């Protein structure tokens with residue numbers, strides 16, 4: 571099939587591309603083969619599919635059940651979730667996850683990395699999510715992070731539960747150093763998670779220093795281990811909001827290690843502008859990690875939504891545009907080029923985080939997965955909140971309800 575007159579990733583002139591057997595076979599100024607199906611895109615924007623690089627699908631769509639998070643803090647959110655967790659069952663998880671996945675799909679998302687809480691003696695969400703990862707494969711590629719929400723050393727049998735979740739088929743290992751009881755536990759939890767991932771050849775994605783405490787320094791341990799174990803870009807530091815509060819001299823020193831370690835970062839601007847700064851009076855810290863400075867240092871940063879209507883965030887509809895929009899404001903990245911290129915936070919940069927770049931992107935020979943937006947470029951798409959009108963996965967059109 572021949573697609574004509576596409577604005578490919580903000581290109582200044584329109585291009586055509588051909589899809590055969592689920593792959594991109596040609597890109598350029600193309601003439602149709604005899605009898606070939608043709609679709610004229612009329613100058614619309616074509617991007618590689620959107621990627622949700624950080625969300626908690628197991629907690630989605632539970633806000634207010636059984637209680638609302640009144641303080642708006644991460645820590646009250648964890649308490650609310652702990653109450654809801656007692657009532658988890660397979661059907662409940664299935665219904666909510668499917669709903670959330672379809673919300674994402676309708677906004678052109680084709681890949682999701684989800685953190686699944688494994689501080690549950692029954693590992694109910696983990697088990698169900700591994701099944702859903704297979705069942706939903708035609709619509710969404712899902713990566714699962716075994717996420718110890720209530721700690722590895724500070725939760726009964728935390729180490730065993732995390733190990734079991736890895737054996738059940740998690741794609742990545744998580745940790746939550748800032749939530750552990752002590753600084754020593756924080757370091758030990760990171761060592762444990764990294765060694766576990768190395769042993770089972772898994773990726774790593776840590777909820778790292780999600781607190782407005784400038785002395786929360788899990789990140790240096792994570793980056794040092796990524797370097798020493800040669801795991802490099804298989805490792806991701808999510809949130810790192812404490813970095814907002816680190817002193818500049820420390821960040822200056824830290825940057826050397828971060829560059830050497832080659833780890834990825836995920837910022838969740840929509841949720842962290844809501845959760846952070848809650849113990850401040852005025853001035854109130856924004857609490858989002860140093861995105862601009864990380865990018866300037868050549869470090870990979872993607873953006874995630876983190877939550878959809880759950881104890882940590884009371885809104886959300888699966889549209890990553892809102893995440894980008896908030897991120898650009900909070901991080902003060904509002905130059906023309908910043909805005910134009912901001913789709914990369916939820917496409918190419920996120921593909922690096924998920925470790926899928928080899929089979930992602932609009933290039934000859936790669937799977938023909940892409941989205942079409944009702945806009946002439948991403949600047950306009952972002953500004954007008956343009957809809958994703960079509961989403962193709964491996965050459966097949968995904969139904970957008």
Ligand code: 17E
Nearest residue numbers: 626644777780876877882
């Ligand atoms: N759990 C956590 O530790 N941090 C978050 N931002 C969310 C869940 C959403």
Ligand code: FE2
Nearest residue numbers: 624685777876
């Ligand atoms: Fe998170």
